[in-house]
Amino acid sequence: MRGSGAGARLSEAHEGAWRDAVDQDVAAAVEDELADLLRGRVRDAAQVDAVFARDIAERVADFTLRGGRRIRPRFLWWGLRACGGQDIGTGAVLRIAAGLELIQTCALVHDDVMDGSLLRRGRPSVHTDFAARYGPRPPHAGAPFGTAAAILVGDLALAWADDTVAGADLAPEPRRRVREVWQAMRTEMVAGQYLDLHSQATGSRSAFRALHAACLKTATYTVERPLALGAALAGADEATAKGLRSAGRCAGIAFQLRDDLLGVFGDPRHTGKPSGDDIRHGKLT
Incomplete structure (x- = not known):
């Protein structure tokens, strides 16, 4: 419950300035x-x-x-901002x-x-x-x-x-929502990594399996779930959260397909990793 009086107004002003800075x-x-x-x-x-x-x-x-471009935090933040989220502390x-x-x-x-x-x-x-x-x-x-x-x-x-x-300093309900998304994300991330290994071990050449692994390993973890975390923090309704997750999944798959191309044809001076490794290791791309 929000406080009242000058202290509450100062606190709200501070939060507003902090959000604007972020x-x-x-x-x-x-x-x-x-x-x-x-x-x-x-x-x-x-x-x-x-x-x-x-x-x-x-x-x-x-x-x-x-290193890193902080892509996942950006999606989390803008997912929150897209859904409102005025009552969640910026520090959390x-x-x-x-x-x-x-x-x-x-x-x-x-x-x-x-x-x-x-x-x-x-x-x-x-x-x-x-x-x-x-x-x-x-x-x-x-x-x-x-x-x-x-x-x-x-x-x-x-x-x-x-x-x-x-x-993180959260009230019980947003904490519960965040925990659900976080737990799902961790499991999906490990599942995607295992499917990546499994395809190498079995020599799979299935386009469906490649996209499924890309979805689990990258799309959900990089875009969809960070957006979902922002929506969960904001207390977004199910329709809004579902729309964000759907858009995030599509964007995440596109991100992985581009990464696959860079992995084969990219300049290591720009990508920071050797080119051609995925093909040499028999990975699904």
């Missing part, structure tokens, strides 16, 4: 939120163990902060947007491990960097060190993402 540059607002959040997470990790903090926690923070929205970027870190680090990718965002992928620093372990000792360590980096990013969303 409107001007969503990515910068999310960057600030991530920097503040990750400083605290790395500091907490250092209390656990200095080596763990340096090698794992700081890598999560560095990877999350040093930015915190959930930061959670989206952390789950993206998890997805990319694990994706590079599964694909054996050497580059990400124009720099050595996480598992490649670990291997360069520490060298591989002998085969009989289990997974190569770089692979195992990178998996832990992704795991920590996912844990931090969940903690971040769970800790």
